[in-house]
Amino acid sequence: MRPLARVCVGLICLSGLAGCGADGAGDVDTSPAPTLGAQTRVGSSQIEAGRQAYNTYCVGCHGENGDGKGEAAVFLHPKPRDFQRANFKFSSTRAGSLPTHDDLRRTITEGLKGTAMPGWEFLRPATVDALIQYIKTFSPRWTRKPGAPIPFVIDPYGDLPDKSTAIHRGEVVYHGYANCWTCHPSYVSEARINEHLEAMENSRRTEFRPGLFESAGMPNSEGETVFPTDFKRDFVRAGTDVEDLYRSIAAGITGTAMPSWIDSMEFLSAKPSGGPLVRQADVWAMAYYVQNLIRQRPAKFTGGSPKIRNRVQRIFLHGEPPSDSTRSPEGGTATLEEEFEDD
Numbered sequence: 001m002r003p004l005a006r007v008c009v010g011l012i013c014l015s016g017l018a019g020c021g022a023d024g025a026g027d028v029d030t031s032p033a034p035t036l037g038a039q040t041r042v043g044s045s046q047i048e049a050g051r052q053a054y055n056t057y058c059v060g061c062h063g064e065n066g067d068g069k070g071e072a073a074v075f076l077h078p079k080p081r082d083f084q085r086a087n088f089k090f091s092s093t094r095a096g097s098l099p100t101h102d103d104l105r106r107t108i109t110e111g112l113k114g115t116a117m118p119g120w121e122f123l124r125p126a127t128v129d130a131l132i133q134y135i136k137t138f139s140p141r142w143t144r145k146p147g148a149p150i151p152f153v154i155d156p157y158g159d160l161p162d163k164s165t166a167i168h169r170g171e172v173v174y175h176g177y178a179n180c181w182t183c184h185p186s187y188v189s190e191a192r193i194n195e196h197l198e199a200m201e202n203s204r205r206t207e208f209r210p211g212l213f214e215s216a217g218m219p220n221s222e223g224e225t226v227f228p229t230d231f232k233r234d235f236v237r238a239g240t241d242v243e244d245l246y247r248s249i250a251a252g253i254t255g256t257a258m259p260s261w262i263d264s265m266e267f268l269s270a271k272p273s274g275g276p277l278v279r280q281a282d283v284w285a286m287a288y289y290v291q292n293l294i295r296q297r298p299a300k301f302t303g304g305s306p307k308i309r310n311r312v313q314r315i316f317l318h319g320e321p322p323s324d325s326t327r328s329p330e331g332g333t334a335t336l337e338e339e340f341e342d343d
C-alpha cells in the first residue's frame with residue numbers, strides 16, 4: 001500500500017531528523033523561511049522539522065500550502081482542514097476562537113474518529129510540537145492569541161457510581177432547555193419533549209421540525225453540508241470520554257452551527273420559589289446523557305457517509321423516535337469497541 005510505504009519511509013527520515021535536532025545545536029541553520037502566515041517567535045529549526053514531518057505525513061490530505069487540497073482530499077468527506085483559513089473545530093476555547101497548543105496536540109495524536117484524520121500517537125512529542133508550529137505558518141490569524149479555555153466547573157456527578165441522575169437531568173436539559181434537537185435528533189417522543197419544555201419553564205409546542213428524529217443537514221463555514229451528530233449512529237470525533245463531551249458541548253465547534261453553551265447555562269427560575277433553573281454544571285449532565293446515547297449504539301451499524309445515510313433515513317417519522325433496529329441496519333464494519341478502544 002502506497003500510503004503505508006510513505007509513512008514507513010517517513011518514520012526512517014524522521015528518526016534521523018529528530019537525532020539531528022537533538023545533537024546539532026551549533027549547526028548553521030539553512031532552513032528556508034516559511035513563506036506564508038505568521039509565527040515569527042519560534043526557532044526556524046523547529047519550523048523546518050515541522051515542515052519535513054508535515055511533508056511526510058500530512059501533505060497528502062492537507063496540501064502543500066496547507067489549503068486542505070492534498071491529493072486525497074477529493075475523495076474525503078469531511079474535507080481535510082484548510083490551515084490557511086484556520087477554522088479549527090475541536091478546542092477547549094469558545095467556538096470562533098483559535099485552539100490552544102494542547103488542543104492541537106490532542107487532535108493530532110488522537111485523530112478524529114469517523115473521519116480520514118488518523119491519530120498520530122507514534123510521533124515523538126517534539127515532532128508533534130514542531131508540526132503544530134509549522135501549521136501555524138499557514139495563516140496570519142496566528143498572530144493573535146488563542147482564546148481563553150472554557151471553565152471546567154466541578155462535575156457534581158463525578159463521585160457518584162450510578163450516573164442515572166445525571167443522565168436523566170441531561171435528557172431534560174437537552175430536550176427542554178438547550179433544544180439540541182433543533183439540529184441533532186430528538187431521542188424522545190414529541191409528547192416527552194413537551195414535558196421537558198414545561199419542566200424548563202418553556203411553552204409547549206404543537207409543531208416540530210420535519211425529520212425530528214434525525215439530524216438536520218446544514219452548511220458549515222466552508223459551504224460543505226454537515227450533519228450534526230446522531231449520537232446513536234455516528235462517530236463522535238473529538239472523543240467519547242465525559243470530559244471530551246463536556247469540552248465539545250461547553251466550547252462548541254468553530255465554523256459550524258454548533259454554538260458554545262457554557263455562557264448560556266446560568267438561569268434562575270421565574271417562579272416565586274426561585275432557585276436556579278440551569279447551571280453550568282448541567283453541561284456535565286448533558287455530557288453523561290450524550291455518552292449514554294453513544295453507548296446504546298448497536299455494535300454493528302452501517303457507517304457510510306452521513307449524506308447518503310440521511311437521505312435513506314428520510315422517511316416520514318412523526319410523534320415517536322424510530323426503534324433502534326430501524327436506526328441501525330445490520331452489516332457495517334465499524335464497531336462500538338473501536339470507538340471506545342482508548343477508554
Ligand code: HEC
Pocket residue numbers: 054057058059060061062072076078079080081087088089090091104107108112115116117118120131135237
Ligand atoms: C488521510 C487524510 C489525512 C491525513 C494524512 C492527515 N489529516 Fe488532518 N485532517 C483530515 C481531515 C479529513 C480533517 C477534518 C476532520 C473534520 O472536519 O472533522 C483533518 C483535520 C485536522 C486538524 C483540525 C482539527 C480541528 O480541530 O479542526 C488538524 C490540526 C490536523 N488535521 C492536523 C494534521 C496533521 C498535523 C497531520 C499530519 C501529521 C494530518 N492532519 C494528517 C485528514 C487527514
Ligand code: HEC
Pocket residue numbers: 174178179180181182183184218220226227228229235236237238239245248249253256257258259261286290
Ligand atoms: C444550531 C445547530 C446545533 C445545535 C443547537 C447543537 N448542535 Fe451540536 N453540533 C452541531 C453540528 C453542525 C455539529 C457537527 C459539526 C461537524 O462535525 O462538522 C455538532 C456536533 C456536536 C457534538 C460532536 C462533537 C464531536 O466530537 O464530533 C456534540 C457532542 C454535540 N454537538 C452536542 C450538542 C448538544 C449537547 C447540544 C445542545 C446543548 C447541541 N450539540 C446543540 C450543531 C448543533
